[in-house]
Amino acid sequence: MYTLDFALQILANGIVIGSVYVLVALGLTLIFGILGIVNFAHGEFYMLGAYFGITAAAIYGLSLFPLLLVGILGVVLVGLLSERLVFRPLAGGDMTSSIITSFGLAVALQNAALIAFGPQPKLLRTPWAQIPVEIGPVFMPLQRALIPVIALVLVVAVHVVLRHTWTGRSLRAMAQHGTLAQLYGVDVKRVAVVTFAVGAALAGGAGVLMSSVFLVQPTVGNMIALKAFTVVILGGMGNVYGAVSAGLFLGIAETFVAGYLTNTLRDIVGFALVVVVLLIRPQGLFGRAIDRA
Amino acid sequence: MLALVDVVGGYGRTRILNGISFAVPAGKVVAILGGNGTGKSTALKAIAGLVAVDGGSITFDGRRIEAVPPHRRIGRGLCLVPQGKEVFAAMSVEENLLMGAFHRSGDRAGIRADLQGCWDRFPRLAQRRTAAAGSLSGGERQMLAIGRALMSRPRLLMLDEPSAALAPKVIGEIVEAVRGLAAAGMTILLVEQNVSVALELASYLYIVRDGRIAHERPVGPDVDLEDLRAFYLGAGPS
Numbered sequence: 317m318y319t320l321d322f323a324l325q326i327l328a329n330g331i332v333i334g335s336v337y338v339l340v341a342l343g344l345t346l347i348f349g350i351l352g353i354v355n356f357a358h359g360e361f362y363m364l365g366a367y368f369g370i371t372a373a374a375i376y377g378l379s380l381f382p383l384l385l386v387g388i389l390g391v392v393l394v395g396l397l398s399e400r401l402v403f404r405p406l407a408g409g410d411m412t413s414s415i416i417t418s419f420g421l422a423v424a425l426q427n428a429a430l431i432a433f434g435p436q437p438k439l440l441r442t443p444w445a446q447i448p449v450e451i452g453p454v455f456m457p458l459q460r461a462l463i464p465v466i467a468l469v470l471v472v473a474v475h476v477v478l479r480h481t482w483t484g485r486s487l488r489a490m491a492q493h494g495t496l497a498q499l500y501g502v503d504v505k506r507v508a509v510v511t512f513a514v515g516a517a518l519a520g521g522a523g524v525l526m527s528s529v530f531l532v533q534p535t536v537g538n539m540i541a542l543k544a545f546t547v548v549i550l551g552g553m554g555n556v557y558g559a560v561s562a563g564l565f566l567g568i569a570e571t572f573v574a575g576y577l578t579n580t581l582r583d584i585v586g587f588a589l590v591v592v593v594l595l596i597r598p599q600g601l602f603g604r605a606i607d608r609a
Numbered sequence: 610m611l612a613l614v615d616v617v618g619g620y621g622r623t624r625i626l627n628g629i630s631f632a633v634p635a636g637k638v639v640a641i642l643g644g645n646g647t648g649k650s651t652a653l654k655a656i657a658g659l660v661a662v663d664g665g666s667i668t669f670d671g672r673r674i675e676a677v678p679p680h681r682r683i684g685r686g687l688c689l690v691p692q693g694k695e696v697f698a699a700m701s702v703e704e705n706l707l708m709g710a711f712h713r714s715g716d717r718a719g720i721r722a723d724l725q726g727c728w729d730r731f732p733r734l735a736q737r738r739t740a741a742a743g744s745l746s747g748g749e750r751q752m753l754a755i756g757r758a759l760m761s762r763p764r765l766l767m768l769d770e771p772s773a774a775l776a777p778k779v780i781g782e783i784v785e786a787v788r789g790l791a792a793a794g795m796t797i798l799l800v801e802q803n804v805s806v807a808l809e810l811a812s813y814l815y816i817v818r819d820g821r822i823a824h825e826r827p828v829g830p831d832v833d834l835e836d837l838r839a840f841y842l843g844a845g846p847s
Binding site for chain 1: 657659678679680681683684688689691695696697698699700704707708709711712714757761
């Protein structure tokens with residue numbers, strides 16, 4: 317068991333899970349950093365993405381990439397509706413009201429999923445789940461091996477948009493100094509729409525990708541949201557690159573604990589880390605809080 | 610070019626502007642003087658759309674603008690440089706300047722030309738082009754804030770206490786820069802606590818007290834500094 321091959325396999329599994337954490341946490345940290353909204357319904361965006369993917373696969377028998385598109389577009393719609401109907405009316409108010417409201421939204425979406433998709437756990441099966449991929453000693457199904465690759469593409473896309481487009485510049489400007497951004501022509505409402513669309517897309521995509529690894533139930537968003545919050549706190553609230561590093565780190569740390577100690581300790585890793593980080597480095601492990609987006 | 614008539618406004622229920630009226634003619638530098646909390650910054654924010662106007666009118670280029678959302682006003686040519694040398698701290702100097710041109714992001718050639726103009730006007734910014742704006746000195750940040758405003762091609766430039774919290778030598782540089790803009794025909798509305806800076810730059814003065822204009826006069830050789838200070842401190846006749 318304590319061979320290099322085993323360690324490499326664990327590392328690979330950790331990267332797979334970590335890249336899903338990255339996708340979910342990235343949206344969460346963007347929504348917090350740019351809009352100042354702590355969205356506890358973010359895990360439900362993930363959950364709905366998974367269900368949209370599974371449903372589309374069951375009805376149309378699509379392969380992974382079209383499914384990904386269905387999941388992302390469906391969740392973007394949900395994200396935009398949430399922004400318009402739930403969060404926009406609270407904009408400019410106390411942060412606590414949006415926090416409490418996001419809890420309500422989470423409960424509502426969970427119950428909607430329960431009615432629509434039922435309580436039985438489901439798993440996404442595409443033909444690619446049967447194709448094995450071997451890289452040296454590491455083995456996994458193609459569908460799983462593609463998760464980090466797709467996550468990387470999505471993260472790079474977000475990076476390029478944030479760094480090299482006017483829209484991205486306006487998002488970063490809003491994160492750094494909202495009033496100044498407004499004075500220079502940035503429309504707060506448009507920024508909120510774009511941020512929710514991007515955040516929901518990332519979570520929905522993560523849901524589709526991960527639904528072939530973890531069973532999907534209406535409450536699956538709870539744990540993933542907690543994990544994403546862990547990542548956001550480790551990476552520094554609102555810090556995009558911190559979220560990427562911390563997400564991978566958490567995924568890898570969890571699989572090593574599960575692989576070498578016991579699987580029951582898996583979920584405690586992140587929370588123990590959060591407690592330690594909050595005690596020692598409350599601004600997060602990576603960089604300063606000001607380096608938002 | 611800009612006219613405020615009996616403007617009433619403030620934050621929530623706190624009324625700060627109590628019927629303030631003043632005008633800025635095209636091509637002139639007009640200064641508003643007054644002590645802390647008299648409403649001079651609030652007046653600029655009302656013009657920029659950051660403060661709600663509950664009464665009176667603000668007219669720019671012959672059109673009422675009270676209902677125009679703040680992010681649309683820069684496109685009309687109204688640009689405010691807020692007090693406090695505010696910058697996008699984690700962005701580079703160059704990106705801060707680009708944000709000034711956000712509302713005309715399609716005009717690539719124009720933006721490139723204006724950027725070059727900015728480097729020529731403020732060589733110190735050119736040297737620090739890729740540095741994070743948050744790492745600049747106070748004077749550099751104020752230059753950056755003014756440069757960013759110029760990138761918007763303003764027709765009315767509003768400067769809120771550009772000399773505050775700066776060393777005298779740096780104040781001299783900022784005054785020179787603003788004088789250069791004025792000489793080139795820029796219309797400027799300046800809010801200051803520093804009377805000598807206002808007198809150096811402006812051709813017309815308003816003194817604000819309790820959210821309205823208490824005194825106004827052209828700046829000429831006969832301006833009595835002591836007399837102005839008396840108004841400024843609230844001791845003069847109102």
